[in-house]
Amino acid sequence: MKRIEQTFTDNRTKDETTLVAYITSGYPLLGETVGLISAAVEAGADVIELGVPFSDPLGDGPVIQATGQAALDTGTTAAATLDVVAEARAAGVEAPIVLMGYCNPFLRYGLTQLYDDARSAGVDGFVVPDLPVSEGAEWLAHAEANELGQTFFTAPGSSAERIAASAAASRGFLYVLAANGVTGVRKDLDPGLDAYLERVRAAGDTPMAVGFGISRPEHVASLHGKTDGVIVGSALLQAIGAARDAAGRRQAVTGLISSLKAATR
Amino acid sequence: MNGRFGEYGGQFVAETLVGPLQELEEEYQKALLDPEFTAELDKLLKMFVGRPTPITELHRLGATENGVKLWLKREDLTHTGAHKINNSIGQALLARRLGKKQIIAETGAGQHGVAVAAACAYLGLEATVYMGRVDAERQAPNVQRMELLGARVELVDLGTATLKDAINAAIREWIARPDTTHYLLGSVVGPHPFPTIVRNFQSVIGREARAQFLEENDRLPDAVVACVGGGSNAAGMFSAFLDDPVRLVGVQAAGEGKGGQCGHAAPLLYGDPGVLQGTRTYLLQDDDGQIQLTHSIAPGLDYAGVGPEHSHYKDTGKVEYISASDNEALDAFVALSSQEGILPALESAHAVAGALKVARQCAPGSTVLVNLSGRGDKDLTSAMAALKQREENAR
Ligand SMILES: Cc1ncc(COP(=O)(O)O)c(C=O)c1O
Numbered sequence: 196m197k198r199i200e201q202t203f204t205d206n207r208t209k210d211e212t213t214l215v216a217y218i219t220s221g222y223p224l225l226g227e228t229v230g231l232i233s234a235a236v237e238a239g240a241d242v243i244e245l246g247v248p249f250s251d252p253l254g255d256g257p258v259i260q261a262t263g264q265a266a267l268d269t270g271t272t273a274a275a276t277l278d279v280v281a282e283a284r285a286a287g288v289e290a291p292i293v294l295m296g297y298c299n300p301f302l303r304y305g306l307t308q309l310y311d312d313a314r315s316a317g318v319d320g321f322v323v324p325d326l327p328v329s330e331g332a333e334w335l336a337h338a339e340a341n342e343l344g345q346t347f348f349t350a351p352g353s354s355a356e357r358i359a360a361s362a363a364a365s366r367g368f369l370y371v372l373a374a375n376g377v378t379g380v381r382k383d384l385d386p387g388l389d390a391y392l393e394r395v396r397a398a399g400d401t402p403m404a405v406g407f408g409i410s411r412p413e414h415v416a417s418l419h420g421k422t423d424g425v426i427v428g429s430a431l432l433q434a435i436g437a438a439r440d441a442a443g444r445r446q447a448v449t450g451l452i453s454s455l456k457a458a459t460r
Numbered sequence: 461m462n463g464r465f466g467e468y469g470g471q472f473v474a475e476t477l478v479g480p481l482q483e484l485e486e487e488y489q490k491a492l493l494d495p496e497f498t499a500e501l502d503k504l505l506k507m508f509v510g511r512p513t514p515i516t517e518l519h520r521l522g523a524t525e526n527g528v529k530l531w532l533k534r535e536d537l538t539h540t541g542a543h544k545i546n547n548s549i550g551q552a553l554l555a556r557r558l559g560k561k562q563i564i565a566e567t568g569a570g571q572h573g574v575a576v577a578a579a580c581a582y583l584g585l586e587a588t589v590y591m592g593r594v595d596a597e598r599q600a601p602n603v604q605r606m607e608l609l610g611a612r613v614e615l616v617d618l619g620t621a622t623l624k625d626a627i628n629a630a631i632r633e634w635i636a637r638p639d640t641t642h643y644l645l646g647s648v649v650g651p652h653p654f655p656t657i658v659r660n661f662q663s664v665i666g667r668e669a670r671a672q673f674l675e676e677n678d679r680l681p682d683a684v685v686a687c688v689g690g691g692s693n694a695a696g697m698f699s700a701f702l703d704d705p706v707r708l709v710g711v712q713a714a715g716e717g718k719g720g721q722c723g724h725a726a727p728l729l730y731g732d733p734g735v736l737q738g739t740r741t742y743l744l745q746d747d748d749g750q751i752q753l754t755h756s757i758a759p760g761l762d763y764a765g766v767g768p769e770h771s772h773y774k775d776t777g778k779v780e781y782i783s784a785s786d787n788e789a790l791d792a793f794v795a796l797s798s799q800e801g802i803l804p805a806l807e808s809a810h811a812v813a814g815a816l817k818v819a820r821q822c823a824p825g826s827t828v829l830v831n832l833s834g835r836g837d838k839d840l841t842s843a844m845a846a847l848k849q850r851e852e853n854a855r
């Protein structure tokens with residue numbers, strides 16, 4: 196959690212937007228994930244959000260659904276994902292890594308064991324899209340006990356009270372859903388986004404990162420100063436999926452992340 | 461309403477849906493206190509749905525089992541042919557109060573989809589129904605009915621292309637348009653407040669059946685039996701008997717009848733607690749928490765989860781959960797048709813098959829009340845094919 200806070204603080208000081216890169220663990224192969232994480236970090240990703248695949252990812256659109264299914268087909272689990280993080284740490288990756296995953300695989304692993312193992316592996320926090328604050332007490336207690344982050348969400352339709360509750364409960368950073376709907380590349384950002392970001396900003400000082408539909412440098416540039424961070428997922432996975440081989444996939448990550456990074460300043 | 465059934469239930473959803481769920485709960489609470497709402501619901505249940513549905517005494521089926529008397533609650537006689545319409549009409553009225561004209565729904569057997577289509581047509585709402593492609597094939601007549609009733613049917617190819625996948629598709633659509641759309645969930649599953657709202661709209665089954673049974677028999681039945689897919693017909697039926705000295709039995713789909721983790725749809729018998737589609741409940745899942753493939757000949761029962769209230773009743777022992785296999789359901793489908801002149805839905809045939817098992821354990825002269833949740837016209841093609849296959853396999 197310290198690493199997450201430090202990253203957001205440093206970037207605030209530099210007046211740069213923190214770039215969060217979402218990668219599905221085990222996509223397309225478990226053996227490539229550490230390499231893709233390294234490539235993203237070397238190209239300028241400040242935070243890695245590593246997705247633990249689930250059979251029924253209700254918050255995800257077709258792109259991330261497909262990567263998750265491919266990862267499951269090759270045997271990617273929560274345990275294997277923790278190993279990936281440990282390997283990434285051994286390979287010298289120092290950027291914060293948060294695990295993104297739906298409740299059930301985490302519950303099945305067992306929350307006590309999960310948070311303990313996550314801390315040992317070098318994980319910095321958790322992002323659980325089907326866990327609203329009202330269901331999050333037990334998870335938060337584990338996060339606190341292990342000094343890990345726990346990210347909650349705001350949505351465009353969230354009331355002021357709910358935004359405040361999510362911001363107050365979040366440890367590390369708050370995830371600001373830029374749009375209704377599931378994950379996926381969107382051509383334009385919502386016209387009402389600025390006003391919504393101001394409402395979130397007013398709710399407190401927890402670092403906020405905007406995700407859903409962020410895919411182009413123009414999106415990132417237009418959000419400068421309006422949010423602490425941006426999250427890119429589907430666009431990155433699409434780029435990975437379009438490449439032909441492992442080297443091409445690393446290059447695809449480097450290419451997209453560098454161009455997005457340039458837009459954070 | 462707190463949305464918990466013991467340690468089950470809850471609201472494990474994307475933040476995007478928390479507001480709309482809260483709005484739904486508040487509107488529902490208001491509606492319950494509004495005499496106009498309850499009067500309109502009662503009127504529609506009577507004049508559109510065709511309630512009350514009768515109870516029917518059986519004369520042959522079950523009589524050989526210890527001289528036990530079986531009675532059926534005839535939800536198959538409702539308009540559109542299954543209990544699903546009780547909930548659809550109620551929620552459609554709620555949607556109208558919420559000012560939401562767009563209705564989305566999932567369907568497995570197609571019965572909920574048909575009920576939603578009919579309710580929406582009658583009340584002037586627009587319906588889109590998500591249905592797994594596999595289910596659409598095995599329940600083709602219901603797809604035609606939905607379309608004729610003015611609904612748009614969206615086929616879902618994800619996963620096993622059955623009920624769970626249709627629910628996923630509907631929830632994703634709801635997340636995209638929460639402000640203008642009402643998700644008319646068809647069973648006592650999903651996030652709070654759905655399990656409570658759907659059960660309450662279905663409780664009319666139990667209320668009627670209990671009073672009718674008392675009227676005919678001057679006593680309560682010894683056992684009440686219903687099939688459990690998501691568990692709405694069972695929850696509605698059982699709700700009237702929870703304080704009575706009556707054995708309550710839910711029948712899940714044993715599919716191929718081999719138990720274990722696959723080849724069936726009986727999470728209450730073989731599953732473990734987990735979180736799926738917004739609720740904590742018993743699930744069929746693997747060691748990594750991935751949801752398992754299910755199988756049942758009855759599409760309405762072919763689901764890896766179950767309503768959280770049933771999970772609670774399982775743990776507390778309030779309700780016993782047993783199962784009936786594809787084969788046993790087919791036998792009951794044929795027996796009820798040929799011996800009693802009533803063609804049950806394959807889902808409801810599981811309840812009948814389960815009731816025959818219960819009857820075998822009852823003292824002579826006992827009575828068993830079975831909720832016949834729907835009629836079987838939709839199943840003719842797939843049931844006849846399965847019967848033929850069975851004959852060929854036996855040769
Ligand atoms: C006739 C019939 N019975 C039962 C069910 C199972 O649903 P539930 O368990 O919610 O009653 C269905 C679902 O489609 C159905 O069509």
